[in-house]
C-alpha cells in the first residue's frame with residue numbers, strides 16, 4: 001500500500017493537471033509532499049490552441065505564438081473595431097506548454113509520472129483510490145481532471161450547450177489579413193436556427209486560424225464545419241490558400257454542479273470541475289485563477305469538498321444559458337446588443353467575473369425589452 005500511496009494524485013496531465021503540478025512544485029510548502037500525475041497520452045502535440053486575454057507580461061508570454069492589441073466584432077448591423085487595452089489577446093499552442101511543463105516539473109523530486117489509463121476513481125471520506133491500467137493508487141487528496149460527461153447528459157435541470165468548432169490554419173498566396181487585429185466574433189453568416197459565428201486569428205498578412213464555431217446543442221458533421229469555413233473565406237474573396245493544419249474542439253457550456261461529485265478526498269478540476277466559463281467556453285485563465293485560490297486552500301488540509309468556485313457570476317451564466325438554449329436561433333442578437341451597448345473591455349471583465357454589480361446591471365440593461373423578458377422568465381423559473 002505504501003508505495004501506492006501519494007500525498008496528491010493528479011488525474012489527467014492536460015491543462016489543469018499540469019498547471020496544478022506546476023503550482024504545487026513551485027511552492028516550497030509542498031516540497032516534502034509526494035505527487036503522482038497519471039495521464040493516458042504522450043502529450044507533446046498541438047492538440048489545441050489556447051487563447052485568452054490578459055494584461056501584458058503574463059507568465060506564459062515567452063511561449064506565446066502571437067498576441068494582439070486590437071479586435072473586431074462583426075454582424076450584419078454592427079461592425080466594431082476596438083482597442084483591447086488594458087488587455088492583450090494571447091495565443092498559446094498546447095505543445096509549447098506541454099513541452100515546458102514536462103521538462104520543468106515531471107522530473108522534480110517526489111514527483112512521479114505514470115502513463116496509464118484511469119478506469120475508475122473510488123472515493124470515501126478517508127481516501128480515494130484511483131484504478132488504472134497499471135494498478136491502483138491511493139491518496140487523501142485526489143485532483144481529477146478526467147472529464148466524464150455521463151452525469152451531465154443524464155439530467156435535464158441544467159441545459160447543456162456545446163461550444164463546437166473546426167479551425168483551419170491557412171496560408172494564402174496574397175496578403176489577406178490584418179495581423180494586428182483578431183476577429184473575435186463575426187455573426188454575419190447564416191445562423192440556421194442556431195448561434196453561429198466565425199473567429200479569425202491572423203498570424204501575419206498571409207496566415208490565420210479561421211474557426212467556424214457554434215454555441216448549440218447538436219454537433220455537426222465534420223464536413224459541415226469545413227463547408228462553413230470555405231464559404232466564409234469565399235465571401236471574403238479568399239480562395240487561393242492551403243490548409244496547413246486543422247483543429248477541432250467540443251467544450252461543454254453548462255452550469256451543472258460538477259462539485260457534487262467532490263468528496264473530502266476527491267476534487268474535480270478543470271473542465272471536469274466546472275472550471276469552464278459556462279457562457280463562453282473559455283477555461284484556460286479560469287483554471288489559472290482557480291489554481292491560485294486552490295493552493296492556499298490545500299495548505300489548510302480541510303476536506304476537499306469545502307473548496308468552492310461558485311459565485312454570483314455562475315448564476316448569471318445559468319440564466320444566460322437558459323436563455324441561449326431556449327432561444328438558440330437568437331443568440332447572435334444577444335451578443336450584438338452586448339457589444340453595441342458596452343465598451344468591449346467591460347464584457348471581457350464580466351467574462352472574467354471581475355465587474356462590479358453596477359456594471360453587471362448596465363450589461364443587463366443592454367438587452368432589448370423582449371430579451372429582458374427572456375431573462376426575467378428564466379430568473380422566475382429558477383427561483384420558483
Ligand SMILES: Cc1cc2nc3c(=O)[nH]c(=O)nc-3n(C[C@H](O)[C@H](O)[C@H](O)COP(=O)(O)OP(=O)(O)OC[C@H]3O[C@@H](n4cnc5c(N)ncnc54)[C@H](O)[C@@H]3O)c2cc1C
Pocket residue numbers: 011012013014015016017038039040041043047048049050051052116117118119145146147247248249250251269270271272281282283284285
Ligand atoms: C481544441 C480546443 C481548443 C480550446 N481552446 C480554448 C481557448 O482558446 N481558450 C480557453 O480558455 N479554452 C479553450 N479550450 C477549453 C479548455 O481550455 C481546454 O479544453 C483545456 O485543455 C481544459 O483543461 P482540462 O485540464 O480540464 O482538460 P484537458 O486539457 O483535456 O486534460 C485532461 C487530460 O486527461 C487525460 N485523460 C482523459 N481520460 C483519461 C483517462 N481515462 N486516463 C488517463 N488520462 C485521461 C487527457 O488525455 C488529457 O490530457 C479549448 C478546448 C479544445 C478541445
